[in-house]
Amino acid sequence: MKVKVIANYLPQYHRIPENDKWWGAGYTDWVAAKNAKPLFEGHKQPRIPLNNNYYDLSEVNTIRWQAQLAKRYGVYGFGIYHYWFNSNLQLLQKLAELLLQNKDIDINFMFIWDNDSWKRTWSNVKGNDWVMQDGKPQQGESAYLAELKYGDENDWEKHFNYLLPFFKDERYSKLDNKPMIGFMQPRNDIETQRKMALYWNMLAQMNGFAGILCMSRYDWRVDGLEYTFGYSWQHRTLWQAVVNKVRYLTKNGVFVLNYDKCLRKILFNAQHMSSKDFLSCIVRYDDTPRRGIKGTVVRGSTPQKFQKYFTELLKISKQQGKEYVFCPAWNEWGEGMYLEPDTVDGYAYLEALKAAVDEVNNYKIAGGGQELPIICKVITGRNIPERRCVA
Secondary structure (H helix, E strand, O other): OOOEEEEEEOOOOOOOHHHHHHHOOOOOHHHHHHHOOOOOOOOOOOOOEHHHOOOOOOOHHHHHHHHHHHHHOOOOEEEEEEEEEEOOEEEOOHHHHHHHHOOOOOOEEEEEEOOOOEEOOOOOOOOOOEEEEOOEEEEOOOOEEEOOOOOOHHHHHHHHHHHHHHHHOOOEOEEOOEEEEEEOOOOOOHHHHHHHHHHHHHHHHHOOOOOOEEEEOOOOOEOOEOEEOOOOOOOOOHHHHHHHHHHHHOOOOOEEEEHHHHHHHHHHHHOOOOOOEOEEOOOOEEOHHHHHHHOEEEEOOOHHHHHHHHHHHHHHHHHOOOOEEEEOOOEEHHHOEEOOOEOOOEOHHHHHHHHHHHHHHOOOOOOOOOOOOOOHHHHHOOOOOOOOOOO
16 A cells, blocks of 8 residues: 545635735735735845745635646645535635646646635734624724635535545545545534535435545544544644743744644654544645734754655554545745745755655555555654554
8 A cells, every 4th residue: 555645725815805805905815925024033024935835725726736746756645725614605616627638737636625714813914903794894803804604515515516526536535435635624614514414425426435534633532523633733742832932922922833743743642643634744834925923833844854844654554554634835935834846945854845745755665565564753752651553
Protein backbone atom coordinates (compact mmCIF):
# COMPACT_ATOMS: atom_id res chain seq x y z
CA MET A 1 0.00 0.00 0.00
CA LYS A 2 1.23 3.47 -0.91
CA VAL A 3 0.34 6.36 1.36
CA LYS A 4 -1.42 9.20 -0.47
CA VAL A 5 -1.08 12.83 0.62
CA ILE A 6 -4.09 15.12 0.33
CA ALA A 7 -3.20 18.81 0.71
CA ASN A 8 -5.96 21.09 1.98
CA TYR A 9 -6.73 23.68 -0.69
CA LEU A 10 -8.15 27.19 -0.28
CA PRO A 11 -10.06 28.61 -3.31
CA GLN A 12 -10.13 32.21 -1.97
CA TYR A 13 -7.97 33.64 -4.77
CA HIS A 14 -10.39 35.13 -7.26
CA ARG A 15 -12.85 37.98 -7.02
CA ILE A 16 -16.47 37.38 -6.07
CA PRO A 17 -19.17 40.05 -5.58
CA GLU A 18 -19.66 39.07 -1.94
CA ASN A 19 -16.01 39.68 -1.00
CA ASP A 20 -16.05 42.97 -2.91
CA LYS A 21 -19.03 44.01 -0.80
CA TRP A 22 -17.79 42.72 2.55
CA TRP A 23 -14.07 43.51 2.42
CA GLY A 24 -13.58 46.00 -0.41
CA ALA A 25 -13.25 45.87 -4.20
CA GLY A 26 -10.83 43.20 -5.39
CA TYR A 27 -10.50 41.40 -2.07
CA THR A 28 -8.96 37.92 -2.09
CA ASP A 29 -6.74 36.20 0.46
CA TRP A 30 -3.78 37.81 -1.30
CA VAL A 31 -4.82 41.18 0.16
CA ALA A 32 -4.40 39.94 3.72
CA ALA A 33 -1.10 38.26 2.83
CA LYS A 34 0.31 41.40 1.19
CA ASN A 35 -0.73 43.68 4.09
CA ALA A 36 0.75 41.49 6.83
CA LYS A 37 3.41 43.05 9.08
CA PRO A 38 6.00 41.62 11.50
CA LEU A 39 4.64 41.87 15.04
CA PHE A 40 7.69 40.86 17.07
CA GLU A 41 11.41 40.36 16.62
CA GLY A 42 12.12 37.56 14.19
CA HIS A 43 8.54 37.45 12.86
CA LYS A 44 8.76 36.85 9.10
CA GLN A 45 5.96 38.80 7.45
CA PRO A 46 4.78 39.42 4.82
CA ARG A 47 5.20 36.08 3.10
CA ILE A 48 5.63 36.54 -0.65
CA PRO A 49 5.05 33.86 -3.30
CA LEU A 50 8.05 33.09 -5.46
CA ASN A 51 8.32 35.40 -8.48
CA ASN A 52 5.44 37.46 -7.04
CA ASN A 53 3.04 34.84 -8.34
CA TYR A 54 -0.17 36.31 -6.94
CA TYR A 55 -2.28 34.06 -9.13
CA ASP A 56 -5.97 34.20 -10.02
CA LEU A 57 -7.90 30.95 -9.58
CA SER A 58 -10.52 31.97 -12.11
CA GLU A 59 -7.88 31.16 -14.76
CA VAL A 60 -7.79 27.47 -15.63
CA ASN A 61 -4.10 27.53 -16.55
CA THR A 62 -3.30 28.51 -12.97
CA ILE A 63 -5.09 25.38 -11.72
CA ARG A 64 -3.31 23.28 -14.34
CA TRP A 65 0.07 24.64 -13.18
CA GLN A 66 -0.73 23.96 -9.54
CA ALA A 67 -1.80 20.39 -10.31
CA GLN A 68 1.41 19.70 -12.22
CA LEU A 69 3.51 21.19 -9.42
CA ALA A 70 1.70 19.27 -6.71
CA LYS A 71 2.01 15.88 -8.44
CA ARG A 72 5.67 16.48 -9.23
CA TYR A 73 6.40 16.86 -5.53
CA GLY A 74 4.38 13.95 -4.17
CA VAL A 75 0.91 15.38 -3.54
CA TYR A 76 -1.77 12.85 -4.49
CA GLY A 77 -4.70 15.25 -4.41
CA PHE A 78 -6.30 18.44 -3.17
CA GLY A 79 -8.86 18.65 -0.36
CA ILE A 80 -10.80 21.62 -1.70
CA TYR A 81 -12.67 23.75 0.83
CA HIS A 82 -16.37 23.75 -0.07
CA TYR A 83 -18.62 26.68 0.90
CA TRP A 84 -22.28 25.65 0.72
CA PHE A 85 -24.31 27.78 3.12
CA ASN A 86 -27.78 26.83 1.92
CA SER A 87 -29.65 25.89 -1.24
CA ASN A 88 -29.54 29.51 -2.41
CA LEU A 89 -26.02 30.51 -1.42
CA GLN A 90 -22.74 28.90 -2.43
CA LEU A 91 -19.43 30.74 -2.66
CA LEU A 92 -16.00 30.22 -4.22
CA GLN A 93 -17.10 27.22 -6.24
CA LYS A 94 -15.42 28.32 -9.50
CA LEU A 95 -12.14 26.49 -8.87
CA ALA A 96 -13.84 23.12 -8.36
CA GLU A 97 -16.14 23.65 -11.33
CA LEU A 98 -13.19 24.48 -13.60
CA LEU A 99 -11.45 21.37 -12.39
CA LEU A 100 -14.54 19.28 -13.17
CA GLN A 101 -14.87 20.78 -16.65
CA ASN A 102 -11.21 20.21 -17.56
CA LYS A 103 -10.58 16.47 -17.38
CA ASP A 104 -6.99 16.91 -18.60
CA ILE A 105 -5.95 18.45 -15.25
CA ASP A 106 -4.20 15.47 -13.72
CA ILE A 107 -4.83 15.75 -9.98
CA ASN A 108 -7.09 13.88 -7.60
CA PHE A 109 -9.41 15.91 -5.39
CA MET A 110 -12.15 15.79 -2.77
CA PHE A 111 -14.24 18.31 -0.85
CA ILE A 112 -13.81 19.53 2.71
CA TRP A 113 -17.07 21.28 3.61
CA ASP A 114 -16.64 24.30 5.86
CA ASN A 115 -20.09 23.83 7.34
CA ASP A 116 -20.29 27.05 9.29
CA SER A 117 -21.58 30.59 8.96
CA TRP A 118 -19.22 33.37 7.99
CA LYS A 119 -18.93 36.22 10.46
CA ARG A 120 -16.71 39.27 10.45
CA THR A 121 -13.93 37.84 12.62
CA TRP A 122 -10.78 38.64 10.62
CA SER A 123 -9.61 41.39 12.95
CA ASN A 124 -6.63 42.37 10.79
CA VAL A 125 -8.67 43.03 7.65
CA LYS A 126 -9.94 46.52 6.91
CA GLY A 127 -13.70 46.95 7.23
CA ASN A 128 -14.13 44.61 10.16
CA ASP A 129 -16.56 46.85 12.04
CA TRP A 130 -19.86 46.16 10.27
CA VAL A 131 -21.67 43.95 7.77
CA MET A 132 -24.86 44.24 5.75
CA GLN A 133 -27.62 41.85 6.84
CA ASP A 134 -31.14 41.99 5.44
CA GLY A 135 -30.20 45.25 3.78
CA LYS A 136 -29.16 46.94 7.04
CA PRO A 137 -25.73 47.49 8.60
CA GLN A 138 -25.13 45.24 11.62
CA GLN A 139 -22.51 45.87 14.29
CA GLY A 140 -20.20 43.41 16.03
CA GLU A 141 -19.01 39.87 15.46
CA SER A 142 -22.52 38.46 15.81
CA ALA A 143 -23.46 39.88 12.41
CA TYR A 144 -23.45 37.23 9.67
CA LEU A 145 -21.77 37.62 6.34
CA ALA A 146 -23.19 34.30 5.11
CA GLU A 147 -25.42 32.20 7.35
CA LEU A 148 -25.36 28.41 7.28
CA LYS A 149 -28.81 26.82 7.07
CA TYR A 150 -28.84 23.04 6.73
CA GLY A 151 -32.50 22.98 5.79
CA ASP A 152 -34.45 19.73 5.41
CA GLU A 153 -34.14 16.61 3.23
CA ASN A 154 -35.07 18.58 0.10
CA ASP A 155 -32.11 20.89 0.73
CA TRP A 156 -29.82 17.97 1.52
CA GLU A 157 -30.77 16.33 -1.77
CA LYS A 158 -30.06 19.54 -3.72
CA HIS A 159 -26.66 19.70 -2.08
CA PHE A 160 -25.97 16.04 -2.89
CA ASN A 161 -27.05 16.48 -6.50
CA TYR A 162 -24.61 19.37 -6.85
CA LEU A 163 -21.82 17.15 -5.51
CA LEU A 164 -22.77 14.08 -7.56
CA PRO A 165 -20.98 15.01 -10.83
CA PHE A 166 -17.80 15.54 -8.81
CA PHE A 167 -18.25 12.21 -7.02
CA LYS A 168 -18.62 10.46 -10.41
CA ASP A 169 -15.37 11.98 -11.71
CA GLU A 170 -12.64 9.32 -11.77
CA ARG A 171 -10.25 11.80 -10.12
CA TYR A 172 -12.48 12.21 -7.05
CA SER A 173 -10.94 10.48 -4.00
CA LYS A 174 -12.82 7.42 -2.82
CA LEU A 175 -12.29 4.60 -0.34
CA ASP A 176 -13.95 1.25 -1.06
CA ASN A 177 -16.10 2.94 -3.72
CA LYS A 178 -17.27 5.57 -1.25
CA PRO A 179 -16.69 9.25 -2.18
CA MET A 180 -14.89 11.04 0.65
CA ILE A 181 -16.06 14.37 2.07
CA GLY A 182 -14.85 16.17 5.18
CA PHE A 183 -17.00 18.17 7.61
CA MET A 184 -14.90 20.98 9.09
CA GLN A 185 -17.27 21.84 11.95
CA PRO A 186 -18.53 18.56 13.47
CA ARG A 187 -19.88 20.31 16.57
CA ASN A 188 -22.12 22.58 14.53
CA ASP A 189 -25.50 20.87 15.08
CA ILE A 190 -24.34 17.27 15.45
CA GLU A 191 -27.81 15.77 15.17
CA THR A 192 -28.57 17.40 11.83
CA GLN A 193 -25.17 16.40 10.45
CA ARG A 194 -25.80 12.81 11.52
CA LYS A 195 -29.16 12.70 9.76
CA MET A 196 -27.74 14.38 6.65
CA ALA A 197 -24.83 11.92 6.45
CA LEU A 198 -27.20 8.95 6.68
CA TYR A 199 -29.43 10.47 4.00
CA TRP A 200 -26.45 11.14 1.73
CA ASN A 201 -25.28 7.58 2.26
CA MET A 202 -28.64 6.34 0.96
CA LEU A 203 -28.47 8.69 -2.05
CA ALA A 204 -24.92 7.56 -2.82
CA GLN A 205 -26.01 3.92 -2.83
CA MET A 206 -28.91 4.80 -5.14
CA ASN A 207 -26.34 6.32 -7.53
CA GLY A 208 -24.08 3.28 -7.77
CA PHE A 209 -21.64 3.89 -4.92
CA ALA A 210 -21.13 1.67 -1.89
CA GLY A 211 -22.12 4.67 0.21
CA ILE A 212 -20.45 7.92 1.18
CA LEU A 213 -17.51 8.35 3.54
CA CYS A 214 -18.23 11.41 5.69
CA MET A 215 -15.38 12.52 7.93
CA SER A 216 -15.45 14.89 10.88
CA ARG A 217 -12.60 17.19 11.75
CA TYR A 218 -10.43 16.41 14.77
CA ASP A 219 -11.32 13.62 17.17
CA TRP A 220 -15.03 14.41 17.40
CA ARG A 221 -16.77 11.29 16.19
CA VAL A 222 -20.36 11.75 15.05
CA ASP A 223 -22.65 8.80 14.38
CA GLY A 224 -22.82 8.77 10.59
CA LEU A 225 -19.48 10.59 10.32
CA GLU A 226 -17.47 7.70 11.71
CA TYR A 227 -14.17 8.73 10.15
CA THR A 228 -12.01 11.69 11.18
CA PHE A 229 -9.25 13.49 9.29
CA GLY A 230 -7.25 15.45 11.83
CA TYR A 231 -6.94 16.42 15.47
CA SER A 232 -5.68 19.13 17.77
CA TRP A 233 -2.02 20.02 17.28
CA GLN A 234 -1.58 23.03 19.57
CA HIS A 235 0.80 22.43 22.49
CA ARG A 236 0.58 25.09 25.20
CA THR A 237 2.29 24.86 28.56
CA LEU A 238 1.19 26.83 31.63
CA TRP A 239 4.27 29.04 31.26
CA GLN A 240 3.40 29.77 27.64
CA ALA A 241 -0.13 30.70 28.69
CA VAL A 242 1.23 33.21 31.26
CA VAL A 243 3.69 34.72 28.76
CA ASN A 244 1.07 35.00 26.07
CA LYS A 245 -1.38 36.63 28.48
CA VAL A 246 1.23 39.29 29.26
CA ARG A 247 1.79 39.83 25.54
CA TYR A 248 -1.94 40.29 25.05
CA LEU A 249 -2.26 42.80 27.88
CA THR A 250 0.65 44.80 26.46
CA LYS A 251 -1.08 45.01 23.07
CA ASN A 252 1.20 42.44 21.51
CA GLY A 253 -1.04 39.49 22.12
CA VAL A 254 0.10 37.03 19.47
CA PHE A 255 0.01 33.47 20.80
CA VAL A 256 3.42 31.97 20.10
CA LEU A 257 3.79 28.18 20.02
CA ASN A 258 6.78 25.91 19.48
CA TYR A 259 6.84 23.93 16.24
CA ASP A 260 8.72 20.94 17.65
CA LYS A 261 6.32 20.57 20.59
CA CYS A 262 3.27 20.85 18.34
CA LEU A 263 4.60 18.25 15.91
CA ARG A 264 5.63 15.89 18.70
CA LYS A 265 2.09 16.10 20.00
CA ILE A 266 0.78 15.21 16.55
CA LEU A 267 3.07 12.19 16.32
CA PHE A 268 2.30 10.98 19.82
CA ASN A 269 -1.44 11.26 19.17
CA ALA A 270 -1.04 9.47 15.84
CA GLN A 271 0.06 6.26 17.55
CA HIS A 272 -3.22 6.02 19.44
CA MET A 273 -5.71 6.85 16.71
CA SER A 274 -8.28 4.27 15.62
CA SER A 275 -8.43 2.58 12.22
CA LYS A 276 -10.94 5.21 11.14
CA ASP A 277 -8.82 8.26 12.01
CA PHE A 278 -6.84 9.59 9.07
CA LEU A 279 -3.66 11.31 10.23
CA SER A 280 -2.82 14.95 9.59
CA CYS A 281 0.26 17.18 9.89
CA ILE A 282 0.63 20.95 9.56
CA VAL A 283 3.38 22.40 7.38
CA ARG A 284 3.73 25.65 9.36
CA TYR A 285 1.30 28.17 10.85
CA ASP A 286 0.88 31.95 11.20
CA ASP A 287 -2.60 33.48 10.94
CA THR A 288 -1.57 37.06 11.81
CA PRO A 289 -2.22 38.22 8.21
CA ARG A 290 -5.91 37.69 9.02
CA ARG A 291 -6.06 38.23 12.77
CA GLY A 292 -3.21 40.62 13.63
CA ILE A 293 -2.26 40.66 17.31
CA LYS A 294 -5.11 38.24 18.04
CA GLY A 295 -3.38 35.64 15.88
CA THR A 296 -1.32 32.52 16.57
CA VAL A 297 2.21 31.86 15.35
CA VAL A 298 4.01 28.52 15.45
CA ARG A 299 7.72 29.38 15.59
CA GLY A 300 10.68 27.26 14.65
CA SER A 301 9.44 25.47 11.54
CA THR A 302 11.96 24.62 8.83
CA PRO A 303 11.77 22.40 5.73
CA GLN A 304 14.19 19.98 7.39
CA LYS A 305 12.02 19.63 10.51
CA PHE A 306 8.88 19.26 8.42
CA GLN A 307 10.50 16.45 6.44
CA LYS A 308 11.56 14.64 9.61
CA TYR A 309 8.17 14.84 11.31
CA PHE A 310 6.13 14.22 8.18
CA THR A 311 8.20 11.15 7.35
CA GLU A 312 7.42 9.73 10.79
CA LEU A 313 3.71 10.48 10.40
CA LEU A 314 3.59 8.76 7.01
CA LYS A 315 5.31 5.72 8.49
CA ILE A 316 2.73 5.52 11.25
CA SER A 317 -0.10 5.83 8.72
CA LYS A 318 1.36 3.08 6.55
CA GLN A 319 1.96 0.82 9.55
CA GLN A 320 -1.69 1.32 10.54
CA GLY A 321 -2.86 0.47 7.02
CA LYS A 322 -4.31 3.93 6.33
CA GLU A 323 -4.18 5.00 2.73
CA TYR A 324 -4.63 8.77 3.10
CA VAL A 325 -2.76 11.43 5.09
CA PHE A 326 -3.91 15.06 5.18
CA CYS A 327 -1.52 17.99 5.00
CA PRO A 328 -2.79 21.51 5.82
CA ALA A 329 -2.18 23.13 3.56
CA TRP A 330 -1.32 23.72 -0.08
CA ASN A 331 -2.05 27.44 -0.25
CA GLU A 332 -3.45 29.02 2.93
CA TRP A 333 -1.23 32.10 2.80
CA GLY A 334 -3.50 34.03 5.18
CA GLU A 335 -2.84 31.40 7.87
CA GLY A 336 0.80 30.76 6.97
CA MET A 337 0.01 27.16 6.00
CA TYR A 338 1.31 26.56 2.51
CA LEU A 339 3.54 24.25 0.48
CA GLU A 340 3.73 26.55 -2.52
CA PRO A 341 7.14 28.14 -3.19
CA ASP A 342 7.91 31.51 -1.61
CA THR A 343 10.78 34.00 -1.62
CA VAL A 344 12.25 32.69 1.67
CA ASP A 345 12.30 28.91 1.24
CA GLY A 346 11.78 28.50 -2.49
CA TYR A 347 10.73 24.91 -3.22
CA ALA A 348 12.26 23.53 -0.03
CA TYR A 349 8.98 22.50 1.64
CA LEU A 350 7.81 20.77 -1.52
CA GLU A 351 11.15 19.00 -1.80
CA ALA A 352 10.83 17.93 1.84
CA LEU A 353 7.36 16.52 1.23
CA LYS A 354 8.51 14.58 -1.84
CA ALA A 355 11.49 13.16 0.06
CA ALA A 356 9.19 12.00 2.87
CA VAL A 357 6.65 10.41 0.50
CA ASP A 358 9.35 8.68 -1.56
CA GLU A 359 11.10 7.30 1.52
CA VAL A 360 7.97 5.90 3.14
CA ASN A 361 6.48 4.45 -0.01
CA ASN A 362 9.68 2.48 -0.58
CA TYR A 363 9.13 0.66 2.70
CA LYS A 364 6.95 -2.41 3.16
CA ILE A 365 5.09 -3.29 6.31
CA ALA A 366 6.17 -6.22 8.47
CA GLY A 367 5.55 -9.59 6.83
CA GLY A 368 5.97 -8.20 3.33
CA GLY A 369 9.55 -6.98 3.43
CA GLN A 370 11.27 -4.25 5.40
CA GLU A 371 9.60 -2.99 8.57
CA LEU A 372 8.91 0.67 9.14
CA PRO A 373 11.42 2.00 11.69
CA ILE A 374 9.46 4.58 13.66
CA ILE A 375 11.54 6.74 15.98
CA CYS A 376 9.82 6.54 19.37
CA LYS A 377 11.80 9.33 21.05
CA VAL A 378 10.77 11.81 18.38
CA ILE A 379 7.14 10.76 18.70
CA THR A 380 6.78 10.83 22.45
CA GLY A 381 8.69 14.00 23.31
CA ARG A 382 9.55 14.98 26.89
CA ASN A 383 7.97 13.62 30.05
CA ILE A 384 5.93 10.95 28.25
CA PRO A 385 6.87 7.28 28.68
CA GLU A 386 8.25 5.70 25.54
CA ARG A 387 6.14 3.07 23.85
CA ARG A 388 6.91 0.35 21.36
CA CYS A 389 6.08 1.78 17.95
CA VAL A 390 6.49 -1.12 15.51
CA ALA A 391 4.33 -4.19 15.98
